[in-house]
Amino acid sequence: MDLFSSGASLTPLPIDDGELAWLAQLPLPWTNADVLARLIAETPWREETVVVYGKRHLQPRLSAWYGDAAYRYSGLTLAPAPFTPLLQALRAAVEDVTGHDYNSVLLNYYRNGCDSMGMHSDDEPELGPAPVIASLSFGAERVFILRHKRSKQTIRLPLSGGNLLVMSGFMQQNWLHGINKTTKSLEPRVNLTFRKILST
Secondary structure (H helix, E strand, C coil): CCCCCCCCCCEEECCCCCEEEEECCCCCCCCHHHHHHHHHHHCCCECCEEEECCEEEECCCEEEEEECCCEEECCEEECCECCCHHHHHHHHHHHHHHCCCCCEEEEEEECCCCCCEEEECCCCHHHCCCCCEEEEEEECCEEEEEEECCCCCEEEEEECCCCEEEEECCHHHHEEEEECCCCCCCCCEEEEEEECCCCC
């Protein structure tokens, strides 16, 4: 199914070598603040250790993995927990807007401006060559950075509560993405990236 023909009000964003779309507010039966509070309180957050350039590092954020299959990246294997009722409802809302189905979600909890996400691509083999990654944000606004792997073109998108950003096509082959640390005093943020694992 074409990402932009599902009848949803996603707005395509112009970008080379990939597909990007944005929605200001995902339709939900709760306020963004209520969803954020529930996600923080109800999620069994973990501080994982990953391998970067052969060295082990604690991730500068907390995370949790839910879905049908394990997920492997940076020397880390995440065992899935079953979707909670809240996550099921959020997944259904995202699927309704994007026209795609997802069997897994990675939650990242940025406790303050010191928490971050290094530049990377979601290009693991189990996601397939052109995965659809739906990124849903709650809480403090953070700047989402996209950098082209060859041209080094950089795009900065401020994402705040209720925003849905969808990366598809060959985004993961051609672009890196991440979130920098900041010295600003920030409230917490939780980001959910829905995806479909094709194989284990």
